[in-house]
Every structure is written in C-alpha cells, then in structure tokens.
Amino acid sequence: MSTLALGVDLGGTNARAAVIDRDTGEIVASHKEPLRDRTPERVVEVVLHVLTQAAGAAELALGSCASVGVGVAGQVLGSTGVVLNAPNLGWRDVAFGRLLEGRLGVPVHVANDLAVAAWGEKRFGAAKGLDDVVLVFVGSGVGSGLILGGRLHEGAHGVAGEFGHVKVRPLRAETKVRRCGCGQLSCLEAYTSGVNVAARVREDLEAGAATLVRDRVGGDLSRVNATAVDDAFAAGDAYAIALWEENAALLGTAIANLVTILNPARVILGGGVLLGCPHLARLIQGQFDTHVLRAAARGLTVERAWLGDDAGVIGAAVLG
Numbered sequence: 374m375s376t377l378a379l380g381v382d383l384g385g386t387n388a389r390a391a392v393i394d395r396d397t398g399e400i401v402a403s404h405k406e407p408l409r410d411r412t413p414e415r416v417v418e419v420v421l422h423v424l425t426q427a428a429g430a431a432e433l434a435l436g437s438c439a440s441v442g443v444g445v446a447g448q449v450l451g452s453t454g455v456v457l458n459a460p461n462l463g464w465r466d467v468a469f470g471r472l473l474e475g476r477l478g479v480p481v482h483v484a485n486d487l488a489v490a491a492w493g494e495k496r497f498g499a500a501k502g503l504d505d506v507v508l509v510f511v512g513s514g515v516g517s518g519l520i521l522g523g524r525l526h527e528g529a530h531g532v533a534g535e536f537g538h539v540k541v542r543p544l545r546a547e548t549k550v551r552r553c554g555c556g557q558l559s560c561l562e563a564y565t566s567g568v569n570v571a572a573r574v575r576e577d578l579e580a581g582a583a584t585l586v587r588d589r590v591g592g593d594l595s596r597v598n599a600t601a602v603d604d605a606f607a608a609g610d611a612y613a614i615a616l617w618e619e620n621a622a623l624l625g626t627a628i629a630n631l632v633t634i635l636n637p638a639r640v641i642l643g644g645g646v647l648l649g650c651p652h653l654a655r656l657i658q659g660q661f662d663t664h665v666l667r668a669a670a671r672g673l674t675v676e677r678a679w680l681g682d683d684a685g686v687i688g689a690a691v692l693g
C-alpha cells in the first residue's frame with residue numbers, strides 16, 4: 374500500500390494541496406493557486422485543480438487515495454464536512470466536504486485549519502511523542518488546536534478549540550466592544566489578531582492618534598501591521614506600549630486559562646503576530662506567568678511551531 378497521502382490547506386486567499394509521505398511527514402509534491410472567486414462551487418474547482426497538479430507531480434492516482442484531508446480557516450462541523458462559518462471565504466453553512474467528495478469520488482475529511490496544524494505538529498513536529506498539547510496561533514486570526522490524550526480533540530460537533538472566540542470584554546454599555554468576524558461581540562480575536570490590530574491602529578491614526586507607528590509605515594495606513602506596532606514599542610512609543618500591554622493582558626490571561634483548564638505538557642506557539650513580535654510575546658509571557666494556575670503549569674514547556682506554514686497540509690493529509 375502506498376505511503377502517500379493528500380492534504381489541502383484552504384485559506385482565505387489560497388488553496389494549497391500537497392502529497393505527503395505519511396511515514397516521514399515529508400512533502401513529496403505540492404501545488405498552490407490563489408482564490409479569485411470564493412463561491413463554494415468555484416473553490417471546489419480550484420481545490421480539484423491543486424489536488425490534480427500535486428498528485429500528478431508525485432505520480433499518484435487521485436482515485437487510489439483512501440481519503441483526502443482538508444483544513445479550512447473557519448468553524449467546521451466535524452465529520453459532516455459542513456463549514457459553519459469561514460469569514461475569510463465569506464461562507465456560512467457550506468457543505469464543502471460533500472461538494473468536494475461528489476467531484477473527487479474519494480472520502481473527504483474537513484477540519485479546522487488549526488486542528489489539522491496541531492495534528493501535523495503531533496505527528497511530525499513540536500508535539501511529537503506528547504499526548505497533551507495545545508497549539509496557540511495568533512496571526513491574521515486567533516485560534517488553537519487541541520491534542521488531548523494523544524488524540525485530536527474536535528468536540529461533540531467538531532468546533533472545539535475555537536480559542537479566538539472566547540469572550541474577553543464585559544458587555545457593558547460603557548465599554549467599547551469590537552465585533553468579531555464570527556458576528557459576535559467581544560471575542561479575543563476581535564482585539565488581538567493581526568487583521569484586527571491593523572484595523573484598530575488605522576482607526577486610531579485616522580482619528581489623529583500621536584504614535585511612531587505613523588512614521589514606521591511612512592504615513593501609508595495600508596502598511597499598518599502588528600510588526601510596525603512592535604517596532605514602535607521598542608522605540609518607547611506610548612501608544613504602542615499601551616496597546617501592547619492591553620493585548621498582552623488579553624492573550625496572556627486567555628492562554629493561562631486554557632492551560633489551567635487542560636493542563637497540557639506543552640504549549641506550541643504559531644502565527645505571525647506571536648512569532649514576529651518579540652516585544653508583545655515577552656509581555657504575553659509575563660501575563661501568562663502571573664495568571665496561570667501554578668499546579669497546571671508545573672513541568673509545562675513552551676515551543677515554537679516546527680512545521681510553520683506546512684503544518685496544515687501535512688496534518689490534513691495524515692488526519693484521515
């Protein structure tokens with residue numbers, strides 16, 4: 374039997390398929406295409422195309438695969454293959470698994486992108502050999518993948534681990550709460566994701582906020598991102614310091630609560646905001662140390678993700 378497996382990483386801007394050696398996690402072949410039209414029918418065509426290209430490059434017959442795994446940036450109803458909500462694709466209640474299966478003629482397993490990334494790290498990366506691991510991702514979005522008792526924890530209906538949507542602000546009339554891409558108010562992601570940090574800083578700059586971030590991006594607000602805030606922080610900018618202290622408190626406390634509940638052996642950090650903003654990361658660590666239950670953090674190790682952007686396709690391929 375072939376040791377090759379097919380995985381797909383379906384983000385908001387690209388679809389990428391890869392043929393993986395399921396024994397070693399090595400990427401044998403991969404192919405990526407941008408998503409110009411995000412309607413489910415068109416995305417199915419693009420996914421079929423990248424799968425065909427990747428499989429062809431590895432001389433693998435698509436129909437000979439036992440299954441194909443797909444990681445989607447969104448909330449997925451586990452084994453049904455229904456994508457409940459994928460803000461970057463503009464999807465609500467899309468039966469993507471069934472649509473793709475109908476065209477592919479091979480069973481399709483759809484899961485959240487961070488769930489499959491956690492599984493990739495468990496099989497071949499920073500979670501290898503550990504039974505209880507939490508992957509925390511802060512990049513364009515915020516999320517987590519949970520490995521509990523050696524298995525991927527998907528929950529009763531597949532939506533476990535939606536860490537970006539834990540609520541971090543009280544809904545009181547006097548507080549300014551931000552609406553999240555999921556439609557609800559006060560989610561962790563609405564404050565701390567790369568996309569939302571950039572949106573908030575842009576709003577503040579347009580309202581006349583005095584901050585070095587403006588200089589860092591040469592006055593071009595479209596270039597505002599979390600890295601520019603981190604740079605301004607390093608230069609002692611009061612606005613950046615206040616924003617980072619606020620976001621570090623939200624993230625550090627939320628990660629501490631996750632560890633207090635689940636008692637993992639390791640926390641794996643991923644995503645451009647966590648890995649690309651060292652000053653923010655240091656503040657988060659301080660808040661985490663303050664708030665985590667001592668007993669739950671005993672022996673805990675913290676590691677950066679090993680597989681980077683490949684974790685999704687690798688995990689998706691070996692999930693099925």
Ligand SMILES: [Zn+2]
Nearest residue numbers: 538553555560
């Ligand atoms: Zn949300």
